[in-house]
Amino acid sequence: MRLRMEQFIKEQQTAIVATLAEVDGTPFKIDTWERSHGGGGISCILQDGNVFEKAGVNISIVYGKLPPAAVEKMRVDHKNIASPTGEPLDFFAAGLSMVLHPRNPNAPTVHLNYRYFETMNPDGSSQSWWFGGGTDLTPSYLFDEDAIHFHKTIKEACDKHDKEYFPKFKKWCDEYFFVKHRGESRGVGGIFFDDLDDKDPEQLFAFVQDCLKAFLPSYVPIIEKRKDMPFTPAEKEWQQLRRGRYVEFNLVHDRGTSFGLNTPGARVESILMSLPLTARWQYMHEPAPGSREERMLKVLKEPVDWV
Amino acid sequence: MRLRMEQFIKEQQTAIVATLAEVDGTPFKIDTWERSHGGGGISCILQDGNVFEKAGVNISIVYGKLPPAAVEKMRVDHKNIASPTGEPLDFFAAGLSMVLHPRNPNAPTVHLNYRYFETMNPDGSSQSWWFGGGTDLTPSYLFDEDAIHFHKTIKEACDKHDKEYFPKFKKWCDEYFFVKHRGESRGVGGIFFDDLDDKDPEQLFAFVQDCLKAFLPSYVPIIEKRKDMPFTPAEKEWQQLRRGRYVEFNLVHDRGTSFGLNTPGARVESILMSLPLTARWQYMHEPAPGSREERMLKVLKEPVDWV
Numbered sequence: 001m002r003l004r005m006e007q008f009i010k011e012q013q014t015a016i017v018a019t020l021a022e023v024d025g026t027p028f029k030i031d032t033w034e035r036s037h038g039g040g041g042i043s044c045i046l047q048d049g050n051v052f053e054k055a056g057v058n059i060s061i062v063y064g065k066l067p068p069a070a071v072e073k074m075r076v077d078h079k080n081i082a083s084p085t086g087e088p089l090d091f092f093a094a095g096l097s098m099v100l101h102p103r104n105p106n107a108p109t110v111h112l113n114y115r116y117f118e119t120m121n122p123d124g125s126s127q128s129w130w131f132g133g134g135t136d137l138t139p140s141y142l143f144d145e146d147a148i149h150f151h152k153t154i155k156e157a158c159d160k161h162d163k164e165y166f167p168k169f170k171k172w173c174d175e176y177f178f179v180k181h182r183g184e185s186r187g188v189g190g191i192f193f194d195d196l197d198d199k200d201p202e203q204l205f206a207f208v209q210d211c212l213k214a215f216l217p218s219y220v221p222i223i224e225k226r227k228d229m230p231f232t233p234a235e236k237e238w239q240q241l242r243r244g245r246y247v248e249f250n251l252v253h254d255r256g257t258s259f260g261l262n263t264p265g266a267r268v269e270s271i272l273m274s275l276p277l278t279a280r281w282q283y284m285h286e287p288a289p290g291s292r293e294e295r296m297l298k299v300l301k302e303p304v305d306w307v
Numbered sequence: 308m309r310l311r312m313e314q315f316i317k318e319q320q321t322a323i324v325a326t327l328a329e330v331d332g333t334p335f336k337i338d339t340w341e342r343s344h345g346g347g348g349i350s351c352i353l354q355d356g357n358v359f360e361k362a363g364v365n366i367s368i369v370y371g372k373l374p375p376a377a378v379e380k381m382r383v384d385h386k387n388i389a390s391p392t393g394e395p396l397d398f399f400a401a402g403l404s405m406v407l408h409p410r411n412p413n414a415p416t417v418h419l420n421y422r423y424f425e426t427m428n429p430d431g432s433s434q435s436w437w438f439g440g441g442t443d444l445t446p447s448y449l450f451d452e453d454a455i456h457f458h459k460t461i462k463e464a465c466d467k468h469d470k471e472y473f474p475k476f477k478k479w480c481d482e483y484f485f486v487k488h489r490g491e492s493r494g495v496g497g498i499f500f501d502d503l504d505d506k507d508p509e510q511l512f513a514f515v516q517d518c519l520k521a522f523l524p525s526y527v528p529i530i531e532k533r534k535d536m537p538f539t540p541a542e543k544e545w546q547q548l549r550r551g552r553y554v555e556f557n558l559v560h561d562r563g564t565s566f567g568l569n570t571p572g573a574r575v576e577s578i579l580m581s582l583p584l585t586a587r588w589q590y591m592h593e594p595a596p597g598s599r600e601e602r603m604l605k606v607l608k609e610p611v612d613w614v
Contacts, residue, residue: 031591045590056590181568181575240585247586248579251558252568261488261559268488272555275588278547279554282584283352283363284338284576 001129001201002092005116009059009096010042012212016098017044017057019216023223024049028057037265038064045273051107051227055100056273063092066119077255078195080128081119089127090120096212099274100219105239107226108139108146109187109246110219111274113256114212116205131204132194134169135215136177138187138246140239142296144306146222147188151306153218154191154211161207162199166307169193174303179249184300186249238293240280247279308436308508309399312423316366316403317349319519323405324351324364326523330530331356335364344572345371352580358414358534362407363580370399373426384562385502387435388426396434397427403519406581407526412546414533415446415453416494416553417526418581420563421519423512438511439501441476442522443484445494445553447546449603451613453529454495458613460525461498461518468514469506473614476500481610486556491607493556545600547587554586 017028026049034040041060046052065088066074074081083089095115102109114133121127137150151170158166169191177186191211196204250257260271287293324335333356341347348367353359372395373381381388390396402422409416421440428434444457458477465473476498484493498518503511557564567578594600 029590043590047590054588054590181573244582247554248558251555252565258559266488269591272588273590275551277589278585278587280585281361281579281582283336283350283354283361283580 001116001205002094002118005094005205006061008209009094009114009212013042013044013057013059013096016216019220020052020055020057020100021046023220023227024051024055026050028055033267033270035060035062035265035267038062041267041270043267043270043273047277049103051102051104051223053101053103054273054275054277055098056270057096057098058270058273059094059096060267060270061092061094063090065089066091071119078117078128078130080130080197082128085122087122090122092118092120095133097274098215100223101243101276102223102227104227104229105140105231105235106143106229107223108137109243109276110137111135112212112215114208116208128197129201130195130197131208132196133208133211134173134176134190134192135211135218136173136187136190136192137219138242140242140296141235141292142188142299143226146226147304147306149222150218151189153214155307157210157214158191158207160210161203165193165207166191170305177249178253179245180253182245182248184245184297185303186246186300188299189303189306237280238287240278241282241285242296243276243279244281247275250274308423308512309401309425312401312512313368315516316401316421316519320349320351320364320366320403323523326527327353327359327362327364327407330527330534331358331362333357335362340574340577342367342369342572342574345369348574348577350574350577350580354584356410358409358411358530360408360410361580361582361584362405363577364403364405365577365580366401366403367574367577368399368401370397372396373398378426385424385435385437387437387504389435392429394429397429399425399427402440404581405522407530408550408583409530409534411534411536412447412538412542413450413536414530415444416550416583417444418442419519419522421515423515435504436508437502437504438515439503440515440518441480441483441497441499442518442525443480443494443497443499444526445549447549447603448542448599449495449606450533453533454611454613456528457525458496460521462614464517464521465498465514467517468510472500472514473498477612484556485560486552487560489552489555491552491604492610493553493607495606496610496613544587545594547585548589548592549603550583550586551588554582557581 028044028046031043039062044057046055071083097113099111112135118129119127155166173192176192335351335353338350346369351364353362378390404420419442425436426434462473480499483499
């Protein structure tokens with residue numbers, strides 16, 4: 001599974017980067033890096049492009065040893081991880097993560113991450129494993145048809161594997177991507193799941209493959225439709241304020257970012273590639289009654305089931 | 308002490324806001340707010356001014372009950388707080404906090420906060436009390452003379468009360484305002500202290516008064532000197548990148564911000580008034596060898612004793 005997941009996310013990274021570079025008309029910058037504690041990754045970044053202000057598509061394949069204290073911490077979210085002998089545990093993690101921040105305020109930011117994690121007994125046999133991930137959409141201005149298309153495409157990928165997945169993982173997504181101190185969601189939803197090991201690994205790998213392959217059909221039609229729409233400076237400013245909220249979620253609440261920043265030897269620039277190129281904080285900004293901005297906020301305060 | 312601290316920070320807020328409004332040529336917006344759980348505050352904000360991109364001078368006087376769990380949490384940093392009966396503890400907190408983000412990249416951001424905290428026994432007698440606070444300077448471009456002037460002015464205020472304060476609190480400042488995941492300080496230093504109750508409260512109040520009164524002389528000469536210096540778009544962009552780091556510190560590491568955002572009924576807009584109007588994140592930005600930007604980074608990685 002380790003090698004096949006690695007192979008799969010590499011192929012997907014190449015395919016996604018090729019398509020997005022074509023959408024933008026700008027090539028990505030490709031950085032290959034190594035982790036001193038074991039493993040490495042490939043970061044593909046496009047900055048100040050025609051369509052994307054910042055786009056990052058990153059894969060990482062890391063391995064090494066988890067100290068017992070780290071194992072205990074992870075048990076909170078991952079029921080089966082354990083170090084019975086109290087020794088450090090060998091681990092392997094492979095994942096693809098991506099955040100796209102488009103230039104046009106009518107075009108939504110999108111985030112995606114799929115990962116496989118495994119721990120090994122001293123004899124090399126598998127101790128625990130799981131898949132995790134998801135994808136979610138963060139518009140500054142809401143187009144219902146975009147939110148519906150995005151969710152419909154993901155739902156189709158989920159339904160092929162388990163009819164319960166989509167409703168369960170959409171709810172999990174709304175709960176996870178919640179900016180608690182603002183009382184609002186980060187975006188309009190998508191799916192989120194973690195610690196998924198309740199089926200045969202082959203079945204779950206097939207599920208994750210279909211989810212990841214659904215990304216381009218879920219997002220490219222939206223960006224194509226929105227990237228050249230006219231917009232005003234005031235609309236750009238609203239987008240910048242929403243980007244500020246995105247930063248707040250990622251730095252204050254996102255467990256993945258916090259885990260990454262606290263991992264010794266972590267590559268900070270790859271973790272924080274999720275942050276927008278620019279953001280804005282304005283004291284006590286209030287959208288005008290009846291405005292598109294007000295509608296957006298209303299939906300962020302009361303998550304919608306789009307399909 | 309409670310009423311006198313309240314009175315003192317109100318006077319200082321008025322004096323500071325009047326001076327900064329004159330420096331900028333723009334009046335502050337003044338918001339008076341109440342806290343549903345007890346108390347309230349006055350937030351003075353200037354946004355998009357001539358000199359300041361964003362300037363916030365805030366006082367808050369809040370009181371109410373601390374649940375035993377909160378008391379236990381606070382004991383980590385505040386040795387004397389205790390609820391012997393296991394009942395919620397009455398508390399009172401009064402403080403002034405301020406962050407100024409100037410427009411000109413040659414002019415430094417400055418932060419200041421002084422506060423008094425007290426808990427009361429059920430019979431109304433004082434259970435524990437302390438002062439905390441400090442001030443620190445965050446330039447995008449380093450002018451040694453500014454860092455020296457700032458520290459010298461604060462040192463004079465400290466030395467009047469205890470010769471050990473300044474070196475001790477400068478060190479504490481360098482340790483506290485450290486962006487751990489970047490391995491660099493937020494700025495060039497200042498002072499920071501907390502849980503200060505090792506002298507007579509009158510003596511410590513006099514010390515805090517002198518520190519706060521030293522603010523205008525420590526900062527106004529610097530902003531006057533830097534506010535009209537010419538600068539290039541590239542210098543503005545570097546400032547924006549440094550503002551991004553400021554956001555990273557405040558949202559990821561600052562215990563005050565985190566405590567505030569997790570306090571039920573907290574006024575989020577007043578807490579996050581410390582964030583800059585605009586900020587920027589650029590993947591793998593590296594200053595040119597021998598540049599002013601490189602010198603700045605070097606000093607942030609190895610704190611300097613300026614006086």
